[in-house]
Amino acid sequence: MTFRQRHLLGIEPLHPLEITTLLDLADTYVDLNRRAQKHADVLAGLTQINMFFEASTRTQASFELAGKRLGADVMNMSMQASSIKKGETLIDTALTLNAMHPDLLVVRHPHSGAVDLLAQKVNCAVLNAGDGRHEHPTQALLDALTIRRAKGRLHRLNVAICGDIAHSRVARSNILLLHKMENRVRLIGPPTLMPSEIGELGVEVYDDMRDGLAGCDVVMMLRLQRERMDGGFIPSEREYYHRYGLDPEKLSHAADDAIVMHPGPMNRGVEIDGILADDINRSVIQEQVEMGVAVRMAAMDLLARNLRAEGLGAA
Ligand code: ASP
Numbered sequence: 001m002t003f004r005q006r007h008l009l010g011i012e013p014l015h016p017l018e019i020t021t022l023l024d025l026a027d028t029y030v031d032l033n034r035r036a037q038k039h040a041d042v043l044a045g046l047t048q049i050n051m052f053f054e055a056s057t058r059t060q061a062s063f064e065l066a067g068k069r070l071g072a073d074v075m076n077m078s079m080q081a082s083s084i085k086k087g088e089t090l091i092d093t094a095l096t097l098n099a100m101h102p103d104l105l106v107v108r109h110p111h112s113g114a115v116d117l118l119a120q121k122v123n124c125a126v127l128n129a130g131d132g133r134h135e136h137p138t139q140a141l142l143d144a145l146t147i148r149r150a151k152g153r154l155h156r157l158n159v160a161i162c163g164d165i166a167h168s169r170v171a172r173s174n175i176l177l178l179h180k181m182e183n184r185v186r187l188i189g190p191p192t193l194m195p196s197e198i199g200e201l202g203v204e205v206y207d208d209m210r211d212g213l214a215g216c217d218v219v220m221m222l223r224l225q226r227e228r229m230d231g232g233f234i235p236s237e238r239e240y241y242h243r244y245g246l247d248p249e250k251l252s253h254a255a256d257d258a259i260v261m262h263p264g265p266m267n268r269g270v271e272i273d274g275i276l277a278d279d280i281n282r283s284v285i286q287e288q289v290e291m292g293v294a295v296r297m298a299a300m301d302l303l304a305r306n307l308r309a310e311g312l313g314a315a
Helices: 016-033 058-069 090-098 114-119 137-151 169-180 209-213 237-244 285-309
Strands: 047-052 073-078 104-109 125-131 158-162 184-188 204-206 218-221 259-261
Touching: 016 137, 016 169, 016 285, 047 058, 047 090, 058 073, 058 104, 058 125, 058 137, 058 285, 090 104, 090 114, 104 114, 104 285, 114 125, 125 137, 125 285, 137 169, 137 218, 137 259, 137 285, 158 169, 158 209, 169 184, 184 209, 204 209, 259 285
Parallel strands: 047 073, 047 104, 104 125, 158 184, 158 218, 184 204, 218 259
Antiparallel strands: none
């Protein structure tokens, strides 16, 4: 089974074997990235444009590094300075860029579905770097690679995703991926931060951290996505930390070898204890960042192979 996708818009359309193919390839890029000489030329001659309509640190930097390490010509569009500010629509911007013949377009947008829409208007491969509260596929893939390397497998694990589920594209993509790979997912958080479609997600729901974490192998913490909240979803940060912030005592209810994850950016003392976040015996947060570069290299490599098979891009 190879990787059949034209774009990487979400986890939803991926077959479990496509996920495994991508993670296997990413493992080889982890090795490359640990060498002094980090170059492979699989994207040589191709043009990658990164368009971030929302703030990003890790995702933008790692897509840029990934493209450069694979030999692509990488351009970062500054969307603050772009014609969007002058009233140009997303589609017109996309068509303008399309006329410059990019091969890979990496897009982050605050509106769910905007990246899918854009993918219908351009000839190149589009990678979703996060759209609203919809999906963030490379985050779920890098989380999966981190889990697989730490636990030695990516199936039959109990995974707790904790905090602001309702506003999180990271949670959505992770739930989809973890289910495809046959894991059990528990969501833990206040009822006000659970999505309305909770019944359709096939998950167990808890509003008590100690109950929800009992016996879990993986504990994934989430940031409060204030930019997507339009009202008072939590009483106060102090109260939130007391009930839902991950600290050593709450973690003691999980399995003894449970790992702690966070997609970043992290708010220490709000959703996670700062010392725990830095504890290299429990926290794999830095590994997640490292896996992010390798996963993005693998994703662009596979999409570029498909472009070439279709006769687009550099032959
Ligand atoms: N960086 C992740 C995202 O873009 C998580 C977060 O912002 O809290 O969705």
